Amino acid sequence: MHFKSRSAVYVILLTAFSACNFKEKNPTWTDGVSELIYTNCSPCHRDNGNAPFALLTYEQVKAKANRIHWATKTRYMPPWPADPTYRHFLYERVLSDTQIKMLSLWITSGMPWGDRTIQPKPPDFPNGSFFRKPDLVLHLQHAVKLSGNGRDSFVIAKFPYQLPKDTLLDFVEFVPGIKRRVHHVNGHLLSYFRNSANPFKGIETFGDSKVKRDSVYAAMGLKYNDAQSPDFPVLTPNTVYYLPGYLPFAYPDTWGGVVLKKTGAFLLNTIHYGPSLHNQSDSSLLNVFFRSSPIKRPFSEAQIGSFGLAPVTPDLIIPANQKPKFTSALKLEKKISLLSVNPHMHQTGATFKAYALKPNGDTIPIIRILKWDFRWQYYYTFEYPVILDAGTWIKLEATFDNTAQNPNNPFRPPRTITSGNGIESMKSTEEMLQLIFTYAPYRKGDETRFLKRTF
Structure with a gap:
């Protein structure tokens, strides 16, 4: 890539996907439900969005109520592959148990509108x-x-x-x-x-x-x-x-x-x-x-793994009917402020973990994905820059599942998959393993600079 x-x-830029607060009883469309849908669902479920149908109106949500009910109860939706128990990021789309319970109650109660004098306004997505x-x-x-x-x-x-x-x-x-x-x-x-x-x-x-x-x-x-x-x-x-x-x-x-x-x-x-x-x-x-504001802090992008600053170890060859593990590691020469990370694999990816190993032996969690989903590959932004000193190692560990039990495996029966060469490695039937990240040279006070932006 x-x-x-x-x-x-x-x-x-990502709009904030903050948790919505529901009343414990009698949730309605106008009192909580529309806010949850507009915050957590509509950014993808819209015209020209990544989802197959829109969820911008009460009627659209009502028509898909059974699907929404199942998807939220099973935590299939909203999609957020990163493990929030390992590291928190800005704009997390993770529903709380209370939110899921309230949405379920609203659906099973007949999806009441609530106050008829209130018309919740859906978000606008121009062009x-x-x-x-x-x-x-x-x-x-x-x-x-x-x-x-x-x-x-x-x-x-x-x-x-x-x-x-x-x-x-x-x-x-x-x-x-x-x-x-x-x-x-x-x-x-x-x-x-x-x-x-x-x-x-x-x-x-x-x-x-x-x-x-x-x-x-x-x-x-x-x-x-x-x-x-x-x-x-x-x-x-x-x-x-x-x-x-x-x-x-x-x-x-x-x-x-x-x-x-x-x-x-x-x-x-x-x-x-x-x-x-x-x-x-x-x-x-x-x-x-x-933009109207002047340029003050340009940042850079780098990557480890496939075609990156540090190779995949061992070579990215995934034999048929096996679940191998691969690693990559980069030692930093200068102190940096880490801003965002983007894990990348293809369809046989299974798990992904990245962390920093400090010179004193301490570890800093970066990101962990327990169940890789090829369809959702975010650039995850930290709440505050993660400060990594010179001499720190950025380490990547990942597993792949090249078996018939992997429903996303592009081959039936499984066959050996490699990283290919150049353009070939970009085919979804080939594989890649990358941790792409944005960073800037460290400046005093970066650890307190909140990275959330209002637009």
């Missing part, structure tokens, strides 16, 4: 955005044509733009056109410093992963092979990102940000579409959000 350590100036009305929306001129040949597709796409003047970029939100088929997206910002540059020149999309990238970039009008050219764009890596269940996050305004030149393009170096037996057209788009 990601390759090597990268400086990232992409910013991500498919999780956040607010975007400052800029970028579309492709032509939809991406996807073949129903049952194979993964890898597309390179260019989203050019022209602004009246330079501005500051806060973050970019990728909105998938076919949410069930888009597996992941990696994208960068290309900035042009010459007014005569034309990022609109050339083709917008290219779908043959076997063609050399230089040839693709040339066809797109991108002069990547000539660093002396005045038209050569400056690349800011990892400004666009997407994974199943993923939502962009943003830290408080003092963190992140990047200068957005008035002429440029977002280059999605990989849009990975999963296999399908149906021919489809995808019209994914980018919602771009500006």
